[in-house]
Amino acid sequence: MILLALESSCDETSAAVIRDSRVLANTISSQIALHAEYGGVVPELATREHLRNLGPATRSALEAAGITISQVDAVAATRGPGLPSALLVGLKAGQALAYSIRKPFLGINHHEAHLYSPWISGDPPVGDFSEFQPSVSLIVSGGHTLLVHVKNELDHEVLGSTVDDAAGECFDKVGKLIGLPYPAGPEIDRLSARGNPSAYDFPRPMLHEPNDDFSFAGLKTSVRYFLQKHPALFESEQCLRDVCASAQAAIVEVLVKKTIRAANRLGVTCVTGSGGVICNSALRRDLQIACNKAGIKLQLAVRKFSTDNAAMIGIVAERKLLAGAAPTPLDEDIDPGWSL
Ligand code: KG4
Ligand code: ZN
Numbered sequence: 001m002i003l004l005a006l007e008s009s010c011d012e013t014s015a016a017v018i019r020d021s022r023v024l025a026n027t028i029s030s031q032i033a034l035h036a037e038y039g040g041v042v043p044e045l046a047t048r049e050h051l052r053n054l055g056p057a058t059r060s061a062l063e064a065a066g067i068t069i070s071q072v073d074a075v076a077a078t079r080g081p082g083l084p085s086a087l088l089v090g091l092k093a094g095q096a097l098a099y100s101i102r103k104p105f106l107g108i109n110h111h112e113a114h115l116y117s118p119w120i121s122g123d124p125p126v127g128d129f130s131e132f133q134p135s136v137s138l139i140v141s142g143g144h145t146l147l148v149h150v151k152n153e154l155d156h157e158v159l160g161s162t163v164d165d166a167a168g169e170c171f172d173k174v175g176k177l178i179g180l181p182y183p184a185g186p187e188i189d190r191l192s193a194r195g196n197p198s199a200y201d202f203p204r205p206m207l208h209e210p211n212d213d214f215s216f217a218g219l220k221t222s223v224r225y226f227l228q229k230h231p232a233l234f235e236s237e238q239c240l241r242d243v244c245a246s247a248q249a250a251i252v253e254v255l256v257k258k259t260i261r262a263a264n265r266l267g268v269t270c271v272t273g274s275g276g277v278i279c280n281s282a283l284r285r286d287l288q289i290a291c292n293k294a295g296i297k298l299q300l301a302v303r304k305f306s307t308d309n310a311a312m313i314g315i316v317a318e319r320k321l322l323a324g325a326a327p328t329p330l331d332e333d334i335d336p337g338w339s340l
Contacts, residue, residue, distance in 0.1 A: 001321065004062070004072045004097065005314030006054065008090030009082025009110045010143060011041045012307065013053040017065035017072075018314035021127035023120060024065035026304075026311040029053040032183065039182045040172070041142075043083045050089040058093075061310075069101060076317030079107030079328070080338030081144075087334040095330045104327035106317045111340045113312040114139045115150055116319070117301040118272040120311055125302075127315045129153070133270040133297070136263040138255060140283075141275035141307075142168035142183060145255075147212045147262055148340060150272070154323060158340050159262055160212025167251055168277045170216035174223050174247045178240050188244045189280050195238075195245030197282075200226065202250040212262050214254060223247050248282055256286045260294055274301040274312075 007014040011031040017024040031049045035041045062069060077094030080087060091107060098105035115137050120127055132153060139146040145162040165173070168185055175184020203222050205215040223243065233239040255277075263271050271291055277283065278300055291298040305311060 001073045001318060002067060002071055003314045003318050004058070004069075004075050005310040005317060006058065006075075006077040006090040006094045007110075007308055007310040007313050008050040008054060008086050009078045009080070010086060010308060011035055011046050012309070013050045013057050014308065014310035015054070015058040015061035016310035016314045017061050017067060018311065018318050021129070021315065021318065023125040023311045023314070024067070025061040026125070026309055027057045027061040027064065028309055029057050036182050039176060041083070043085055046083060047085040047089060050086055054089055054093055069097070072101060072103060074098070074104045074106065074317065074321055076106040076108050076313050078110045078113070078313055079332070080109065080335035082110055082336060084334060084336040087336060091334050095332075099330050104321070105330055106320060106325065107328040107332055108313045108317050109338050109340060110308075110313075111139055111144065111146060111148075112156070113316045114274045115148060115156060115272070116316045117274040117305045117309070117312040118299040120305045120315060121302050125305070125311065131297075131299075134268045135270035135272050135299070136259060136266060136268055137272040137274070138259045138278070139275045140167045140255060140273070140277035142166060142172060144275065145214045145216070146340070147259060149262070149266055149268070153319060156340065160214065160258075162214040162216060164215050164217035165220060167214070167216055167255060168275070170220050170251055171248075171277065173220045174244075177224055177227055178234075178243060185277060185280065188248055189282070191241045192245035192248045192282060195241030195243070197245040197249035199242035200246040202226070202247055204250055204254050207254050207257060212258060214258065216251065219247070219250055248280070252280065252283045252286050255283060256290050259287070260290045260296070263296055264294060269295065270297045270299060272299045274306055276307045278306045279303050
């Protein structure tokens, strides 16, 4: 089966071609530079960029995979959650393409696709489900922070999510406070490598609450008040690196401890992770250390499949079609608030 997948839920326009769990092509056109000027994603601009880039991204994915549109057996696109107008571009393009080649169409939940991205690896990338196990999956991005119990393929339950800001949003807002450009996560990661994570004691929100939810808005506010109270810190590069490392340590500790606690409680022996923040080196390192200690297998998305991409949409669509899922009607609308 050859599947063409499209993703346009936020600020990456992506098209992928999947055949038998292999990613033949995965083209991503990122809008980061465009939105950096505004300090965050501007939905209207994102939509225009998707309109401009989806055609070329799709053509180049097909070309890279060495196939023509007439060879495609099914089309998939993200249906939600995401920015409404951005979703509309990919969903309607996917439905139109499927209609034009008289092939089935599948609307995919973006978060369900993230659950599959840790299983895409290798070069060329293969969806290796041979080691697939019941797991606790951490999805951490600029828009979402979710803990999910994956009981089996296509069978999952959300355990908790953020009650305010997402973890990536917290990285970006803390970065803004110290003058870093958007998105600040990668730069905080880099600066933290030469900073002291114990220099300043920022709060670990909801760490001891008896649930699997997160909250990061208070942590960002605490960094803001701290910087307001100590303006001299801005004059020392080392102090700013220490602020980055200390804020990062707070975010990472909460994510790691709550993930491992959920895994232990549920008795699963596998933890997976995806989303842009999974690229964070301290998070990857500390998850690995905690999993080793707890005897848990850790399966993190490789960096190129951590952030939004159409390959993960295609992989989950293929699994669904193989499991006998019914196609999504061609007039089905977007579902911007679609929960997992
Ligand atoms: O999944 P993603 O590409 O897009 C969506 O949010 O949909 O995630 C982007 C987020 C941004 O908040 C960015 O700052 C964060 O992931 N991020 C990181 C790192 N790389 C990306 N945060 C911390 N450390 C990183 N290395
Ligand atoms: Zn995402």
